[in-house]
Amino acid sequence: MPDQLFVFNHSSYPRGGWASVAWHPIQARMGIGPDEVALVDESDLEIPCQVDPARDTLIFSLPRKIEPVNGSAPSVIFTLRRRSSRSQQEEKAHYKVLDSDPNGQPRVVQLSNERLAASFNLLPSPGDPAKNWYAGAATSVRLDGLEMLDAFAAALKGWEGHDPEKRCMQVDELRLELPGSSAPTYQRVQLFDQPYELVSKSSGPVRASITLASAAFDIAPGDPESRERYQFYRIISLLAGTDYLLEELLVKPVPAPALTGTGAIQLAFVPRFFAHMDLSFTPELHRFSEAPEWFAIGSRFSPYQGYGFATNARLGAVTYPHLESPEPGNQRKQFSWKTLPCRSATCLHRFMRSAAGRGRGHQEHFDVRTGTCFHEVLDRPLTCHFV
Numbered sequence: 001m002p003d004q005l006f007v008f009n010h011s012s013y014p015r016g017g018w019a020s021v022a023w024h025p026i027q028a029r030m031g032i033g034p035d036e037v038a039l040v041d042e043s044d045l046e047i048p049c050q051v052d053p054a055r056d057t058l059i060f061s062l063p064r065k066i067e068p069v070n071g072s073a074p075s076v077i078f079t080l081r082r083r084s085s086r087s088q089q090e091e092k093a094h095y096k097v098l099d100s101d102p103n104g105q106p107r108v109v110q111l112s113n114e115r116l117a118a119s120f121n122l123l124p125s126p127g128d129p130a131k132n133w134y135a136g137a138a139t140s141v142r143l144d145g146l147e148m149l150d151a152f153a154a155a156l157k158g159w160e161g162h163d164p165e166k167r168c169m170q171v172d173e174l175r176l177e178l179p180g181s182s183a184p185t186y187q188r189v190q191l192f193d194q195p196y197e198l199v200s201k202s203s204g205p206v207r208a209s210i211t212l213a214s215a216a217f218d219i220a221p222g223d224p225e226s227r228e229r230y231q232f233y234r235i236i237s238l239l240a241g242t243d244y245l246l247e248e249l250l251v252k253p254v255p256a257p258a259l260t261g262t263g264a265i266q267l268a269f270v271p272r273f274f275a276h277m278d279l280s281f282t283p284e285l286h287r288f289s290e291a292p293e294w295f296a297i298g299s300r301f302s303p304y305q306g307y308g309f310a311t312n313a314r315l316g317a318v319t320y321p322h323l324e325s326p327e328p329g330n331q332r333k334q335f336s337w338k339t340l341p342c343r344s345a346t347c348l349h350r351f352m353r354s355a356a357g358r359g360r361g362h363q364e365h366f367d368v369r370t371g372t373c374f375h376e377v378l379d380r381p382l383t384c385h386f387v
Helices: 024-030 151-157 328-333 366-379
Strands: 004-008 018-022 037-040 049-052 057-061 076-082 094-100 106-112 116-121 138-143 167-178 185-190 196-202 207-214 217-219 228-239 244-253 268-276 284-288 291-298 305-311 315-319 334-339 344-353 383-386
Touching: 018 024, 018 383, 024 076, 037 049, 037 057, 049 207, 094 207, 106 196, 106 207, 106 228, 116 167, 116 228, 116 244, 138 344, 167 228, 167 244, 244 268, 244 366, 284 315, 284 366, 291 315, 291 366, 305 366, 328 334, 344 366
Parallel strands: none
Antiparallel strands: 004 076, 004 383, 018 057, 037 076, 049 057, 094 106, 106 116, 116 138, 138 167, 167 185, 167 268, 196 207, 207 228, 217 228, 228 244, 244 344, 268 334, 284 291, 291 305, 305 344, 315 334
């Protein structure tokens, strides 16, 4: 029997997308390396796939929509085989360094595919030391060539005259829940002015990703003599052909010798996201009590730009406008939101445009598109089994 992947569509309608499966069992049985694996369909056509050794996953994209599962039968079956030495896959999701310091360390990095390009600042300041609040932010996001963070200026002036404050996808603050007392104890960690380290990066035919680690911070769960050091990790991914980015959030202990034998505690945390985007003077915010995992916000005016956020950690407060803005004129561009307390979270950031504007078709609504994306990517993703 050939080595096969059974793929299951748990939605109630035909759909495409991507899926992943543990890589180690495949490697152990087939005896092949990450660069040797090939995946083919029933017509012997090769399917884009790649191995991410750091996550121990094989990820692949579907060439077409597949039907919902019928009982226990898979929606589609793919076959695994050893890749020919002459066979190569085209890289469709890319990582790139846009700016480095004099020592060659990245300061600005980019993830891009055929539709979306997002540039991330690793350092607090993009050049002016007096403006040190950009760490971890996407300071440019372009969908089909249009800058989404200042779309009105981009539509009128191209690359000129953009708001220098524009940014999104920034976790500006963490609230850590500390154990060790009868009543909950919290500690806030400020991140917007602290540098990130680029831990790893990848490109490939299916996905590009970066792993960022914050500067280390101390916590004291009770006894000041028993301080622990932790870092906040963000694994940000962009899949080929998509208009959204995924990120996984974790708080992990620093692997320093001083922590040996202390039994590092597991921390619950609340990330606060911040965005400075021009979505018009009267953007529409969509949030529903029956959908506590996502929200969408967008403009009713050309170029009809929108943004959607979803998470498997559930959504906490959404604040629009961001009430802490020191500049009243910028309040309409600034909004922030939180998840509920979690020990890890997967979040989705979707960037959208409506060619016709609101009211010209159900499929154009930012809320519907964000909710559908949440359902397909986070709530009911395609599942896969190696047999």
